Amino acid sequence: MNMMSDNLQKVAGEKMKNILSLLTKNPILGVLAGALTTAVLQSSSATTVMAIGFVSARLMGLPQAISIILGANIGTTITAQIIAFKITDYILAFVFIGFLVSFIAKTERVKSVGLSILGFGLLFLGIETMGDSMKPLATSPVFIDMISQVVDVPILGVAVGTIMTVIVQSSSATIAVLQNLAATAGPDGVTSVIGLTGAIPVLLGDNIGTTITALLASIGQSRNAKRVAVSHSLFNISGCLIFIWFIPAFAAFIQAISPAGPEVEVISRQIANAHTSFNVAMTLLWLPFIWLMVKIVMRIIPEKRAGSKVVSDPAEPMYLDDRLMSQPVVALQMVAQEIERCGETIRVSLHDISAALRDRDSKRIDEAARKAEAAGELCQKVTDYLAEIFAAGALNEDQAAHTMKLMRGLNDVERVAALCGHIVKSCKGVKYSEAAIDEAQKAMAIAEEMFAGAMKALASGDSSDAKRVFAASASLVEAETTARKAHMKRIAAKECSPAMTAVFNRLLYDIGRVGTSCMNIADLVKADKDVLDYFMIDPELTQESASQA
Template sequence: MDLTMVLFSFFGGLGLFLFGIKSMSEGLQAVAGDRLRVILEKGTKTPVRGVLTGAIVTALIQSSSGTTVLAIGLVNARLLTLRQSIGIIMGANIGTTLTAYLIGFKLEHYALPIIALGVFFLFFFKTKRINYVGQVILGFGLLFYGMDIMGDGLNPLRTSPFFIGLMSDVENNPLLGVLIGTVFTVIVQSSSATIGVLQELANQGVITYSQAVPILFGDNIGTTITAILAGIGATVIAKRAAATHLMFNLIGTAIFLPLFLMGIFPKLVILLTNYIYILIPGFEGTWNTLGIKLQIAQTHGVFNLLNTLVQLPFIGILAVIVTKLVPGEQELIIDAKPKYLEPRLLGNPSMALANASRETLRMGRMAGNAFENSKLYFANHTQQNKQLTGQFEDVVDQLENQITDYVLKVTAGKSLTSEQTDQNYRILQAIGDIERVGDHANNLVELTDYAIDSNVKFSEQANNDLMNMFTKVQEIFTMSLEVLKTDDIALSEKVLKYDDIIDDLEITLRKGHIERLSQGTCNGSHGATFLNIISNLERIGDHAVNIAKYTLLHRKD
């Protein structure tokens, strides 16, 4: 056995396989676009719907990690609750089994033509959607080509005394198999890849079915590392969602590994194969007529399906347990979903636009909260304020899209009065400025992070100047929201005059900064950070003025 060729073939094939999975997943996600987020948000009203949604989305994008990370992001943004995310995570485990089924069909001989077709779509068309389809096809072909190369590399292991001894140890000690599967998947960060390797090892006769199953359980545990990494630095509730993914697979292994050792689980798999899974494409009869690759895929599918059915009734208990395991302070609950965009009012433009105005004002308050927390983070460096800034900013982004869609539906194909047309214009303009305020709040957090990481320490005078400007900008933005609410002409004019104070303050602070630079009390790194902060603050003031102007122009007209 040439060890070098074994290693080269194995790692080269694994690299192609991983790249194929990544390319296919990214292409599918690009084709789906923002619809995936919408599907996850709307498909979680009940635990069963959450499971179905998670399974469908994962089957579409061929990545349980991608679905789980997306669910954690939505939890972090308060668009999903912990209980809703648990259903999606359970469903993701079912959806990811599709990859193993695909690998189970022997398509290695067609890999090169599939790759050629993918490249043709990718490089000979200018349409983005066709390019994404080409990326999916290319990834699909590389997946099987990588499997073929891996198979050639793994074949000699059948006669390796070391590997034969290791697999014998796995058969005698199934927990070792679970550990091997877990560690390998943690390293590769793709259960689809490690299960593919497992299928190929079995196909080459290197391992038996009974040796493969404990490793299969470990693969399911190891895949949770991606969700755990995604939870780092996120909110407590997002960390709990990531922990749930790990706990779900650990509990599943604790239940089904003993059943496997007692011979019960294999009988369940065979029973389901013979009497229920008769609709599988390529199905030829019974369990015994399936190839070893499809037998492993079937075992993977049955394990995740039964594990979900067993744990689904206990989602509430899982949420309570994970809350105890991942303690944290009671967090502010942000209601991220729109309150006033009532679809049943779309036929009544006056009422619908009035409600859209209320939602716009609510969006403005969210942006104000993001700015307030960015100010507190700059002053105190408290992580909770940093996280809240990001959460409020995420909600602001979501609301901008939802308000825009709602207003466009209100006005589409309808004859509006001049007042309604004006209100429509003001809403669409205002939400653009409000969204930019959220972006600048996020910028201020990033600048504060840079100052912390680079050990930038401002002088007492510089700190006082910055906090003074934070306060002034906060005042003008609060006034602009009041103008948006009341259409107060006098207050609108006050905001415009107040903007001059902000502009003068920025000029004064810049001069003071230049003096500190010339006196050597401030270096270039300090100076750049200082200038960027006051620049972002000044722009927030500008957006506040824009919001007030829309009312002023409306009244003057």
């Protein structure tokens, strides 16, 4: 299943981003996006973990995330529906074709298609193997007695399904096992060993068990992220509490809409239809009441008491999440947000250094130095995160190529953070003349403007922003040259000490190097306008969702 899911993501590539871009204030589109994403990933848990990551990163509001959860529960039923089609006679053909395509493929995309087919074949080969192993159990009196207890006591079936899924961490896998078990004939050789009324409680338990993954993923995340996980649990638990009272009627309904025939031959399809019907019914039930679910989870996990204050460490990632590395589209979206945050910290540091130099404020210049150092550490952590994504092998060729370019731009962002530290060293404890401070400030203002423009160009991919950075570089060179000439005139006029020449030139040199790094970033955008914008899902949506979160 992992092989199939990972390679499907590589094949989907940026289409996954287009699916996620459907996340708007319209909950119906949110349900659709959740269903489509889960159908691709073949795992509602993976989609839920994505939603938790987005909410934790403040890219999505809680109502949007809940609509994604509703859709994910529908999307995950696709696996059971596929399993219900009897393809056992063609399993080895899928395995052979998948291997052959992946073996002879010359491009990564075709290779990923082959591995997806191979994973699909191996998945069903495994299910067939489990089914063959279960057939002898049908004649075991001990096993039959255990199954009869589950059939007679629905709550026991729910417990069994929940425990199975908590252990396996995949409701798709446990439902596949349930389908295969149910398709095993009992002692009479005609009826199912468990029957539809016995399978439905286990199915309800499987749905509850799959929420454990989301709850575990929410540990250490924001309160809103925890609320997303709780809403996933609330959806499935509420459904179980409703449907468990109507199992005979629900089973009769499923039998009516499913193909007729001997029970052991049609029960797999009946279980798949029951899974789909349950999730569609609960989605239709909750969809108009998303606001109510928001209130419930807000009551379960309330806001912190007034007066409590959380201070974000600028050196620590706010968005990166190791658990999202297997979903590169989402992980790279988090990287893009982190780089923007890092760039803003550096821009503020440049501004504060200039202001502190003017006011001769040593405390403020020290604080600006700490911010720049923290931003440099954050850049390094982002670089390490990208390296781990590469190592995980989750990127397709297109994503990998854009990520390499992004790392190149990130190196220049980190270099500007380091140059801020160098500039601070040239400012601390040095008594510059007022004229020298004015000249350095002019150069610093241009460098700050260039860096802000370079980061804007990187985020937007707008070549006009990059052109403005190049245009400002001429002004920075002129400001440096003017400052050096004016300094030498002051020395000749005995207004400045010759001993100040080296440190002042070093200050101007480092400011100039900031401009050079900004030009490198702008040049990267000029060569490929989608460097950072490639990873962003929807900037306008991001801002709107952040305000709601």
